[in-house]
Amino acid sequence: MAQSMNITIKHVAKHAGVSVATASRAINGIGRISEETKERILKSAQELNYVPHIGARSLITKRTGLIGVLLPDLYGEFFSEIVRGIDGAAQLGGYNILLASYHNDIKEIKTTIATLRGRVDGIVAMFPFSTNDDELSATLNAPLVKISNQAEGNKIPSIAIDNFEGAKIATSHLINIGCKKIAHLSGPITNLEAVDRLRGYNETMRNANLEAIIFQGDFGENCAFKLAPIIAKQIKCHEIDGVFAGNDMMAVGLINGLKQVGINIPEDVAIMGFDNIPIATYISPSLSSVGVDMSALGKRAVEILSNLMNKNDHYGEIASFTPIIYRRGTTNKN
Amino acid sequence: MAQSMNITIKHVAKHAGVSVATASRAINGIGRISEETKERILKSAQELNYVPHIGARSLITKRTGLIGVLLPDLYGEFFSEIVRGIDGAAQLGGYNILLASYHNDIKEIKTTIATLRGRVDGIVAMFPFSTNDDELSATLNAPLVKISNQAEGNKIPSIAIDNFEGAKIATSHLINIGCKKIAHLSGPITNLEAVDRLRGYNETMRNANLEAIIFQGDFGENCAFKLAPIIAKQIKCHEIDGVFAGNDMMAVGLINGLKQVGINIPEDVAIMGFDNIPIATYISPSLSSVGVDMSALGKRAVEILSNLMNKNDHYGEIASFTPIIYRRGTTNKN
DNA sequence: CTGAAAGCGCTTACAG
DNA sequence: CTGAAAGCGCTTACAG
Numbered sequence: 057m058a059q060s061m062n063i064t065i066k067h068v069a070k071h072a073g074v075s076v077a078t079a080s081r082a083i084n085g086i087g088r089i090s091e092e093t094k095e096r097i098l099k100s101a102q103e104l105n106y107v108p109h110i111g112a113r114s115l116i117t118k119r120t121g122l123i124g125v126l127l128p129d130l131y132g133e134f135f136s137e138i139v140r141g142i143d144g145a146a147q148l149g150g151y152n153i154l155l156a157s158y159h160n161d162i163k164e165i166k167t168t169i170a171t172l173r174g175r176v177d178g179i180v181a182m183f184p185f186s187t188n189d190d191e192l193s194a195t196l197n198a199p200l201v202k203i204s205n206q207a208e209g210n211k212i213p214s215i216a217i218d219n220f221e222g223a224k225i226a227t228s229h230l231i232n233i234g235c236k237k238i239a240h241l242s243g244p245i246t247n248l249e250a251v252d253r254l255r256g257y258n259e260t261m262r263n264a265n266l267e268a269i270i271f272q273g274d275f276g277e278n279c280a281f282k283l284a285p286i287i288a289k290q291i292k293c294h295e296i297d298g299v300f301a302g303n304d305m306m307a308v309g310l311i312n313g314l315k316q317v318g319i320n321i322p323e324d325v326a327i328m329g330f331d332n333i334p335i336a337t338y339i340s341p342s343l344s345s346v347g348v349d350m351s352a353l354g355k356r357a358v359e360i361l362s363n364l365m366n367k368n369d370h371y372g373e374i375a376s377f378t379p380i381i382y383r384r385g386t387t388n389k390n
Numbered sequence: 391m392a393q394s395m396n397i398t399i400k401h402v403a404k405h406a407g408v409s410v411a412t413a414s415r416a417i418n419g420i421g422r423i424s425e426e427t428k429e430r431i432l433k434s435a436q437e438l439n440y441v442p443h444i445g446a447r448s449l450i451t452k453r454t455g456l457i458g459v460l461l462p463d464l465y466g467e468f469f470s471e472i473v474r475g476i477d478g479a480a481q482l483g484g485y486n487i488l489l490a491s492y493h494n495d496i497k498e499i500k501t502t503i504a505t506l507r508g509r510v511d512g513i514v515a516m517f518p519f520s521t522n523d524d525e526l527s528a529t530l531n532a533p534l535v536k537i538s539n540q541a542e543g544n545k546i547p548s549i550a551i552d553n554f555e556g557a558k559i560a561t562s563h564l565i566n567i568g569c570k571k572i573a574h575l576s577g578p579i580t581n582l583e584a585v586d587r588l589r590g591y592n593e594t595m596r597n598a599n600l601e602a603i604i605f606q607g608d609f610g611e612n613c614a615f616k617l618a619p620i621i622a623k624q625i626k627c628h629e630i631d632g633v634f635a636g637n638d639m640m641a642v643g644l645i646n647g648l649k650q651v652g653i654n655i656p657e658d659v660a661i662m663g664f665d666n667i668p669i670a671t672y673i674s675p676s677l678s679s680v681g682v683d684m685s686a687l688g689k690r691a692v693e694i695l696s697n698l699m700n701k702n703d704h705y706g707e708i709a710s711f712t713p714i715i716y717r718r719g720t721t722n723k724n
Numbered sequence: 725c726t727g728a729a730a731g732c733g734c735t736t737a738c739a740g
Numbered sequence: 741c742t743g744a745a746a747g748c749g750c751t752t753a754c755a756g
C-alpha cells in the first residue's frame with residue numbers, strides 16, 4: 057500500500073525536467089515531441105508509478121472511456137453471455153464496462169439510470185418490456201442502444217431477438233416431424249417476448265390449418281412442472297402430440313413433470329424450447345430449442361453504440377437476430 | 391438526443407439566482423442551506439436536466455465511486471454469481487461496478503489492470519493461480535481484495551474457497567455411504583484449486599485407511615468422457631465403487647461416458663462433483679456435489695474491500711468459505 | 725520541438 | 741445561511 061495516489065503529471069514533468077505540457081504529450085503520445093525527451097518522460101512516469109487522474113482528463117476530453125451496461129438482472133447464463141459479447145467489443149474500442157442492474161424491478165430503473173448519468177459515454181440497456189423512449193432519451197444524457205424486442209415505434213436504436221420468427225421456426229419444426237396437435241406453453245402476457253412467441257406459434261398453426269392449444273405459464277420451471285399432469289392427460293387421450301414451450305426453463309419443468317407421470321419423450325410427445333440455455337444439452341432427453349448467440353448480440357449492440365457515439369447517426373436503427381434451431385432428443389421422433 | 395451535456399452547475403446557479411457554492415451545497419445536500427433555496431435550486435437542476443460531471447467531482451473528492459472487478463473470464467454461471475454478489479454489496483455502499491476480464495490469459499493481466507488504474511476506488515480480483523503479491527501491490531494504486539485460494543503467504547487480503555475442506559467433505563460422503571474404492575478425477579496440477587482438492591481427497595483416504603486411486607484430468611467435460619471406458623472397466627472388476635470428480639464438469643462428462651458403456655449410477659458407482667453448478671440438478675441422475683454460495687462470497691469480498699478503502703486496515707485478512715454438500719441422485723445408494 | 729497559461733466543472737475552507 | 745476565490749490534475753491552443 058502507501059500508494060502514490062498523489063503523484064501527478066507535475067511531479068513527472070519536474071522529475072524529467074520538462075514542462076507539464078510536454079509531459080502530457082509524451083504520456084499521451086500526441087503531438088510533436090523528440091524521441092529522447094519522450095523516453096525520458098515515460099521513464100520518469102514509470103519510476104514514480106504515475107497514474108493519470110481519469111477524472112481530470114475527462115474534464116477536458118469530454119470522454120469517460122466507459123460504456124454503461126444496464127440489465128434487468130445479473131442472474132444466469134443468459135446475462136453473462138451478453139456481457140461477454142459487450143465486453144469483447146468494448147475492449148476493442150478502448151472502452152471499459154460499467155455494469156448495473158435494476159434487479160428486475162421497474163421502479164429501480166430510474167435510480168439505476170441516475171447512477172450512470174455523467175459516468176459513461178454511452179449505454180447498452182436491456183428492457184424486456186415496453187419503454188417510453190421519449191422519456192428515456194430525456195432522462196439519459198448519453199447515446200443509448202436498447203436490447204429489446206419492441207420492434208415497432210422505436211425511437212431509440214434497438215437490437216432485438218426475433219421472437220416471432222423464432223417461434224415460427226420452433227412450431228414449424230414440430231409440424232415437420234409429424235406433430236398434428238401442438239400445444240403452446242406461453243410466458244406471461246406482460247412480457248413482450250412471450251407475446252411475440254405466442255404470435256409466432258399462432259400464425260404458424262393457422263397457416264398449417266392446425267388448432268391452437270394454449271397453456272398460460274410464467275416462464276418459470278415450476279409452473280410447467282405443475283401443468284404437467286394436466287398436459288399428460290391430454291397426451292394420453294391423443295389430444296396433444298407436441299409442445300412448444302415459451303422458454304427452456306418451462307420445457308425443463310414440463311419434461312420432468314411428464315416423466316414423473318410416465319410420459320415417454322419424444323415417443324408420446326415431442327417438445328421444443330426457446331432460448332437454448334446450456335441445460336438444454338444436459339437434461340435427458342436433451343431438449344430441442346431455438347436461440348440466438350447472445351454474445352454476438354451484445355457485440356452488435358456495442359457496434360451500433362459506437363456509431364452513435366461517433367455521431368455516425370444510426371438513430372432509430374433496428375438490428376434483428378433470428379434464432380437458430382438446435383435439434384436434440386425431445387424432437388428426435390424417428 | 392441533443393442532450394444537455396453542457397449544462398453545468400454554473401447554469402443551475404444562475405437559473406436559481408444563487409452562487410455556484412450554494413448550488414453545490416443544495417445538489418449534494420451538504421452544509422447549511424435554507425430549505426426554500428435548496429428546493430429552488432433542485433428544481434432548476436431538474437428543469438435544466440443538469441448532470442454533474444463526475445470527473446470534476448472526483449478531482450476534488452478523490453473518489454470515483456467505482457469498484458473494479460477483475461475476473462479471469464466472463465463465461466458462465468460461476469462468474470455471474472460472483473458478480474451478482476459483488477454488485478449487491480457495492481450498490482449498498484453507493485458504488486458502481488467496473489467490470490474487466492483478462493480472458494484467461496495471464497499475459498493480459500497487466501494491460502487489463504492498467505485500464506483500471508486511476509478509474510476505481512478499489513478492486514476485487516480473482517486469480518485462480520499463484521500471484522506475486524508484492525508486484526500486484528506495486529502495480530496497483532487502489533486497495534485490492536483477492537478471490538483466490540492461495541491460503542499461505544498472502545500479503546493481500548484474500549477470500550478463498552476452502553477447496554481442501556470441500557474435498558474432505560466430498561470424499562467423506564462417499565465413504566459414509568459405503569464406498570471402499572474411491573477414485574479421484576483430478577484437475578490440472580497447475581491449478582491451485584485442483585491441487586487443494588486432491589490434497590483433501592488424499593488426506594481423507596489416508597485417514598480412512600483406503601487406497602488412493604487418481605486419474606489426471608483437466609477440469610474439462612471431454613477429458614472425463616474419454617476416461618470413462620477405462621474407469622468403467624475398473625468398476626466392472628470392482629476395483630472402483632466411487633468417484634470424486636475434481637469439478638462438476640468432469641463429473642458430467644464421466645456420467646455421460648459411463649452411461650454409454652452400461653454402468654448404472656449410483657448402483658455400480660457413486661459419484662461426487664465439486665462446484666455445485668446448476669447443471670448438477672438437471673443431469674440424470676442428478677449429481678451430488680459440494681460448493682459455496684459464490685454470490686455470498688462476492689458480497690464478502692466487497693465488505694472486506696470497504697474496510698480497506700475506509701482505512702479500517704484489514705490488511706492481510708483472509709476469509710475462507712467452506713463448501714456445503716448437496717446430496718443428489720449420484721450418491722443415493724439405498 | 726517545447727513552454728506558459730487558460731480553462732474544463734466541481735467542492736471546500738474562509739469570510740461574512 | 742450565502743458568496744468569492746482557490747485549486748483539484750489534466751489537455752490544448754497559442755506562441756515561440
